[in-house]
Amino acid sequence: MKRVTRRVQSWSSSREEVRLRFRCTECGKCCTGRGGRVRVNDRELQDLADATNLSRAEFERSYTRAIVEEDAAGAKKTHLVLKQTPDDRQCIFLNGSKCSVYKARPTQCRTFPWWPQHLVSDYDWRLAAKDCEGIRVVDAQGDGQEEDSGSSFDDVMSEIHRSGENFTYEELKQMLRDLREVEPEVVAQYKAEFFDKFSRRVVFSDDEVTVLDSMIDGPSRSFVFNDRLQLTQSEVALSRMPDIHDDTEPDFDRTTLALEVHRVLCTPLAWLPERDRKSKPMRLSILGAGACTLPLFLLEHFSPHELERLDAVEPSNRVNAIAKRFFGVTSALKRDQRLVMHEKTGENYLAEQKEGAVFDLLVLDVETGESCAGVRAPPSAMLEAGFLSAAKRVLVPSGILAVNVITESDAALAQVEAKLGRVFSRGLRLSLSANTTFFLFNEECDNDTLLEVDQHSRKVRACSFQTQHAQTPALLERCQLTAWVSNSLTRKSNA
Known part of the structure; x- marks a missing residue:
């Protein structure tokens, strides 16, 4: 129904x-x-x-x-x-x-x-x-x-x-x-x-979605699905609050991020191998790109010599239409050829990647509005071994899969960890009040040695992009970053 x-x-x-x-x-x-x-x-x-x-x-x-x-x-x-x-x-x-x-x-x-x-x-x-x-x-x-x-x-x-x-x-x-x-x-x-000082204006609304301009902690534009208002799908800062009678495209501030989860998903960029002039530029892919606020933020801060291409994968035609009409994506596509949009599911997108070891960072930030066994995100199909193996295949050695997880209980979170551990050996985990983000490292062999949290925290604090733009060091001070290792791997090593 x-x-x-x-x-x-x-x-x-x-x-x-x-x-x-x-x-x-x-x-x-x-x-x-x-x-x-x-x-x-x-x-x-x-x-x-x-x-x-x-x-x-x-x-x-x-x-x-x-x-x-x-x-x-x-x-x-x-x-x-x-x-x-x-x-x-x-x-x-x-x-x-x-x-x-x-x-x-x-x-x-x-x-x-x-x-x-x-x-x-x-x-x-x-x-x-x-x-x-x-x-x-x-x-x-x-x-x-x-x-x-x-x-x-x-x-x-x-x-x-x-x-x-x-x-x-x-x-x-x-x-x-x-x-x-x-x-x-x-x-x-x-x-x-x-x-x-404090206002919201409905820019667009139908029976399914609502686009809002807000003046709360500074001007911003966001959109939500009407059946799950508590989950902001995308939000971008504005240079100023648009006039209520002005129908022109507002001035988007791509230099900052409005959503905390997007800041979190920037963190693993500090843990990728250091690059020099001879290194190939990064390639990133974001599954669940929404209105492309995170992709356009990254393209704003990384030059073509640093970031060669960013794939934004979003299966919803409605979401992509909202992104182009209300979030400046149409003009962004014309302005920056590095942004490539894919209107397809994450499963189909990975299946079509003929070449392995392509992406330095793969982000999984998908929420469909349904809960399965207490897990709201990602969808159950994206926690299956086949999908996770496909994600691992397209990562370069030492590449990272970042997974945004929303669960309704600790037991559900444990089930997610068990599924991730069937394919990935170890990584890091950042616990926030409403969600948990896993950073899974692509390694050639199983390794049950815990990653050093202090060392990885120092890398974040030493990175100018993280401190000045993504502002992730403040998150690490407030939230708990811990080492994560596959329980399946631990049981094997103890056998």
């Missing part, structure tokens, strides 16, 4: 038509998820300490941890957040589906889902609804079955003014702190500033 999805709507500049419907079901889902960060201030620390019959010092030691973040000006600040459970799957105070400190819960919890980052656009509100069953999403014309009219946008703005704090965007947090000291009539001014 075909899934029915709703189009993402464009909210008007006044938001007068917006009605936000929410009724807490006490499901506890807002308290779950890896990487949760609930900040607590001095007052909240004392309230929580009283609720748990502890001194404030004992509560801080037992139930909080310190994190360091950069504010909007780039200054580093330390904040206290509530601890997660040891498996990082939920708040430490979630007991079943109930909060064990409900009456003393922090303001960040009390004001969910009326958070600024959920109110920027219809897209953000729908995205919040993906994880919150209490949020009701209806089309602009309504479904004729609503029991109440919901909260107006101005009602929510007033609520944020009254009690909001500890939100995602640093500038918004500062605006909210300022608002707590002024009269309610200033809410109108805050609302105007909110729209000016």
